Amino acid sequence: MGKLTAVAVKAALANPGTYQDGDGLFLKVGKTGSASWLLRLQQDGKRRDIGLGSAKLVTLADAREKANGLRKAVKVEKRDVLTERKDEAAAKVTFREAATQYHSENEAGWKSDVYTRQWRASLENYAFPKLGDMPTGSITAADIIAVLTPIWQEIPETARQVRNRICAVLDYAHAKGWRSSEAPSGNSSLKAGRGLPRQVKQTQNRKAMPYVAIPSFMTALRRKPSFGRFALDLLILTGTRSQEVRLATWEEFDLDERLWTIPAEHMKRSKAHVVPLSEAAMAVLAKADALRVEGAEVVFSGATGKAMSDMTLLKVLRDMQEPFHVHGFRSAFTDWAANEGYPDAVVEAALAHKTPDAVQAAYRRTTYLGTKEKPGARVKLMEAWGAYCSGTAIPDGPSDAAG
Numbered sequence: 001m002g003k004l005t006a007v008a009v010k011a012a013l014a015n016p017g018t019y020q021d022g023d024g025l026f027l028k029v030g031k032t033g034s035a036s037w038l039l040r041l042q043q044d045g046k047r048r049d050i051g052l053g054s055a056k057l058v059t060l061a062d063a064r065e066k067a068n069g070l071r072k073a074v075k076v077e078k079r080d081v082l083t084e085r086k087d088e089a090a091a092k093v094t095f096r097e098a099a100t101q102y103h104s105e106n107e108a109g110w111k112s113d114v115y116t117r118q119w120r121a122s123l124e125n126y127a128f129p130k131l132g133d134m135p136t137g138s139i140t141a142a143d144i145i146a147v148l149t150p151i152w153q154e155i156p157e158t159a160r161q162v163r164n165r166i167c168a169v170l171d172y173a174h175a176k177g178w179r180s181s182e183a184p185s186g187n188s189s190l191k192a193g194r195g196l197p198r199q200v201k202q203t204q205n206r207k208a209m210p211y212v213a214i215p216s217f218m219t220a221l222r223r224k225p226s227f228g229r230f231a232l233d234l235l236i237l238t239g240t241r242s243q244e245v246r247l248a249t250w251e252e253f254d255l256d257e258r259l260w261t262i263p264a265e266h267m268k269r270s271k272a273h274v275v276p277l278s279e280a281a282m283a284v285l286a287k288a289d290a291l292r293v294e295g296a297e298v299v300f301s302g303a304t305g306k307a308m309s310d311m312t313l314l315k316v317l318r319d320m321q322e323p324f325h326v327h328g329f330r331s332a333f334t335d336w337a338a339n340e341g342y343p344d345a346v347v348e349a350a351l352a353h354k355t356p357d358a359v360q361a362a363y364r365r366t367t368y369l370g371t372k373e374k375p376g377a378r379v380k381l382m383e384a385w386g387a388y389c390s391g392t393a394i395p396d397g398p399s400d401a402a403g
Contacts, residue, residue: 208328278386
């Protein structure tokens, strides 16, 4: 028979201290008001205290029943109940929780803020929908393959990055004791040609829509208003990359001066880039502003009010049954500009490409933007491109585009 009674337990909850019930079971009441049942046992010559729960939720009778079960497990069945409990707790650590902790512990040593964001975003976009709520200990090669299969051929480089990042999180989980084995090896079931098909080698650039097809495509694109379509519209009109558009915030735009200054952390080369805004681009921003989500900083927000997924723009193309790649619109812009006779240097500056010739790079300091009173070559280039995409009259051509 134990020493405590239900009445004694109730009185003890208001008085910090340790209250023995007998045979190793005791109640510990803290100064802050916490109160826990604990069972003290000897196992392998070591004293161990095992928590049985809060005394505010677990009754004296329930605590005694739990204690009896644990005494039997240790003394009769010779089980290591503490290890079992740790394994049980580890089994509850989800992939999302493990990835978040891994990201938090390692981001300080990564090469850039852009890489840090991309690392997390790639798992949010592709891994979390299927693996996020799964315990790390239960994730198998088949689960990982299910994540990778839809993107393995479509965006092979991203798919390989996602595979490597999933495996890094699972190796981390193994080191933390959250799963019994390391991640499936990239040289076994997750290697191309084994659990995953061999990726088709890219012998050509990402498939680009011919520039002659763009005006009719833009007409179709603008029939249904949505942030995804607005974002793709602006991407085409400005010759920018997906990330630059998706992460764009309203404070980056000077609508009076008709300039978009993309910060270095959003750029591939980590160097700020200024984009002149054509009439067509200004019209897209006006549409986005009319549907602006309250409190959203990004221009084209996703369902949560934050930046949309990097798959959103590709989904717009697929929904319109277009087989082309988002990045290919930069190629279409380049082809159109070449056909219209615009200087390569101006086009390369518009695309924020690095000047390949070191001597030219050292001496070519112009941005081809000009001034508001005397617009430069890039301003005229983008205005002409915007007019062409919209199917309207093209302004003065390259012969008048002085820098």
